[in-house]
Amino acid sequence: MSQQALVLVTTPVAGIESASAFKVVDPATFHISAMDLAVTRGDGIFDVFGVRDGAPVNMDAHLARFARSAAMLDLPAPLESAWRPAIEAAIEAFGPGYGAVKLVMSRGIEGCGVPTGFIYVWSVEDEAALDLSGGISVVTLDRGYRHDVALTSPWLLQGAKTLSYAVNKSALREAARRGFDDVLFVSSDGYLLEGPTSSLILRIDGELFTPKHDLGILPGTTQIASFQVANSLGLTAREELLAVDALDRADAAWLTSSIRGAVPLRKVDDREYEIDSDLTARLNATVIRPS
Ligand code: PLP
Incomplete structure (x- = not known):
C-alpha cells in the first residue's frame, strides 16, 4: 500500500x-x-x-x-x-x-x-x-454561469473549495472524451475562468495575466506565488477581466496548482503556444514546487 x-x-x-x-x-x-x-x-x-x-x-x-x-x-x-x-x-x-x-x-x-x-x-x-515539461492540451468548456455569478448568486458558492467536486471531475472526463488533457472553464458570457483543479496564467506582450479572483473562481495559491516570483524577475503580473479572445493574444499559457506546480499549455482548443521552459522552471523553483 x-x-x-x-x-x-x-x-x-x-x-x-x-x-x-x-x-x-x-x-x-x-x-x-x-x-x-x-x-x-x-x-x-x-x-x-x-x-x-x-x-x-x-x-x-x-x-x-x-x-x-x-x-x-x-x-x-x-x-x-x-x-x-x-x-x-x-x-x-x-x-x-x-x-x-x-x-x-x-x-x-x-x-x-x-x-x-x-x-x-x-x-x-x-x-x-510525470514529465509535463512538454506541455498539456486544454479544451475550453462552458461553466454555465455568468462572470458575475459570485456577486449575483453567492449561494451557488462559486469560488469556495467545497467537497462537491463531482462537476469538476465530470469536466475532466469530458476533456478526455474530446482528446484533451485538461479543461479551461469559460463563463456563459465569454470570460476566462479557471481549470477544474487549477488557475490560468497567460502571457500577453511580455506581461502575465490571470482572471480576476472575484469571478467566482478559487484564488489559486500557486498562481499568487507564481506572480510573486514573476515580479521578482521584473515581469509585470496582474489580475484582469479576460475575455476569451485573450487566448488569441497570448503567446504562452500555464495551468497552476499546488501539487503539479505551473504546467505549460501547448494547446488550448486549436490554438498552439510556445513552451517557455526557462520561465516555467523559474516559476516552479521556489515556493511552488521546491525539490
Ligand atoms: N481552481 C480550482 C477550482 C482548484 O480546485 C484549484 C486547486 O485544487 C486551483 C484553482 C489551484 O489552487 P492552488 O494553486 O492553491 O492549488
Missing part, C-alpha cells in the same frame, strides 16, 4: 466544545459516519497543499483559504490552534517524501451541529515524477 496518514480533528465550536483535540488513526479503516453530511451531501470544504520531507509548502496561504471557504459556507471558522498541531501530527505520521495534505471540514452529522474535521496525507511521488 502506498504511504498515507489520517488524523481526525475535533473542530471546536463556540458553546459546544472549547478544547482542541486530534487523534492519528489507521487510514485503511472506516472513521467517517455514513450519516456525515460530507458523505451524504458533499456539504463541507477542503484544501490541499504539498509537503516535502516534512516541510509543508505554502501552508499559511492554504489555511487562510480554508477559513475563507468556511465563511462562504457559513461553517465555523477553523481554529488554527486546533488544526496546526493536527497537521503537524499528520505530516509526522506520513514521514519523508513528497505528499499532499488534504484538510477537510464538513457540517458534521445531520442535525448534530458539530463539524467533522480530518486531515489525510498521501504520497504524490508518482504525480511529481
